[in-house]
Amino acid sequence: MKTKLFYKIFAFTFGMMLLITVLAHVLIFMIAPSENVLITSTTVTNEDVLAFSEVDMPQLITQTILKSFPLSFACCMVISLVFSFLFSKGITGPILSISTSVHQMSKLDRTAEISVISTDEIGGLANxxxxxxxxxxxxIRNLEEEKDKVQLVEKEKIDFLRTASHELKTPVTELNATLENMILKIGEYSDYESYLPRCKEITEQLAEMIKDILNASRLQMQMEDVPVTTFSLAECVSELCEPYRLIAETNGLRFQIEIIEDMSVRLPENQLKKALSNILSNAVNYTEAERHIKVKLEKSVLSIQNECVPLSPDELQHIFEPFYRPNRARDPANGGNGLGLYIVKTILDKQGLQYCFTSMKSKTGMEFVIYF
Structure with missing residues (x-):
């Protein structure tokens, strides 16, 4: 396959070579001698006669050129053809290679590459x-990754709303059934003094759940615009631990803070405090009396340990899902609404922090580790 440019260059080059050939032959005629030349020749005869002759030089040259013209013109044409072909091929070869590779690139062939080895303008164009x-x-790869991320975020939002609707449906149904039975005065529901406080508890539970759902939704939308500051991680951890230490001691728990090495971090401080607060709250809520809670900061690792019944591997697989609660915490009054660790995961993922939540090896309990 040759490009149309090849034929154009070939025709132009060959025409120029033929023109040069014709001009060369015309010049030969123009610069040929135009005077007669006297040629002396000695002829030995018996009479010792010396003979002189005059030759018509223009006619001789013309006849000689005319006799050699076909062969000369044929040789010039062959040379012109060969030279024009090689010149045209040399010029259009790299262009043909570029055209073929660009055609592959137009199909987004990831292996397509122009292999023109030269240092001239064509080589620069290829590079x-x-x-x-x-x-x-x-x-394109970045756009595809962003597209996948957007699709994942949209899917997470849909799943979150679906799960939130299901979680809200249960207390609303219970409240509606209780009120309806109270209106109809069915059996024990006629005792308003007993069931009105229960209705109030359900409404408070609904209000708290709606508040947490709105906070979680707001958190997802505002993560990109949260201001970032540089602060001391040790001071942040110490400030957060103090109220939970008082709550733990009130509940008969042993709360220990161990800061071995401080470090400065550049993160959204309020969001980090929210995540750490949820982790500390879980540690206090799920630790039995006389058990131990330990917060340790060493180098760039923050660990929060609490002695408790370890979660099973199956529970750990779902622990960061929204509204998920382990079997021992199915009652929202005791185990919350299952949004705490989901919010922690959302914050830490947005900030690109590595973390893990596993069972302790040396003791019976759970450990949450964050790597800064």
Missing amino acids: DINSLYQSLLVT
């Missing part, structure tokens, strides 16, 4: 096209 195509592939 620029290769660089541009690689940048295009990187951009």
Whole structure:
């Protein structure tokens, strides 16, 4: 396959070579001698006669050129053809290679690459096209990743709303049934003094759940615009632990804070405090009396340990899902609404922090570790 440019260059080059050939032959005629030349020749005869003759030089040259013209013109045509072909091929070869590779690039073939080895303008053009195509592939890959992230976020939002609707449906149904039975004065429900406080508890539970759902939704939308500051991690942890230490001691728990090495971090401080507060709250709520809670900061690792009944591997797989509560905490009054660790996961993931929540190896309990 040859490009149309090949034929154009070939025709132009061959025409120029033929023109040069014709001009060369015309010049030969123009610069040929135009005077007669006297040629002396000695002829030995018996009479010792010396003979002189005059030759018509223009006619002789013309006859000689005319006799050699077909062969000369044929040789010039062959040379012109060969030279024009090689010149045209040399010029259009790299262009044909660029055209073929660009055609593959138009189909987004990731292996497409222009292999023109030269240092001239065509080589520079090939290198620029290769660089541009690689940048295009990187951009497309980034867009695909962003698209996948957006789809994942949308799916998470839909799942969150579906789960929230299901969680809200249960207390609303219970409240509606209780009120209806009280209106109809069915059996024990006629005792308003007993069931009105229960209705109030359900409404408070609903209000708290709606508040947490709105906070979680707001958190997802505002994470990109949260201001970032540089602060001392040790001071932040110490300030957060103090109220939970007082609550733990009130409940008969042993609360220990161990800060071995401080470090400065550049993160949204309020969001980090929210995540750490949820972790500390879980540690206090799920630790039995006379048990131990330990917060340790060493180098760039923060760990929060609490002695309790360890979660099973199956529970750990779902522990960060919204509204998930382990079997021992199914009662919202005791185990919360299951949004605490979901909020923790959302905050830490947005900030790109590594973390893990596992059973302790040396003791019976759970450990939450964050790597800064």
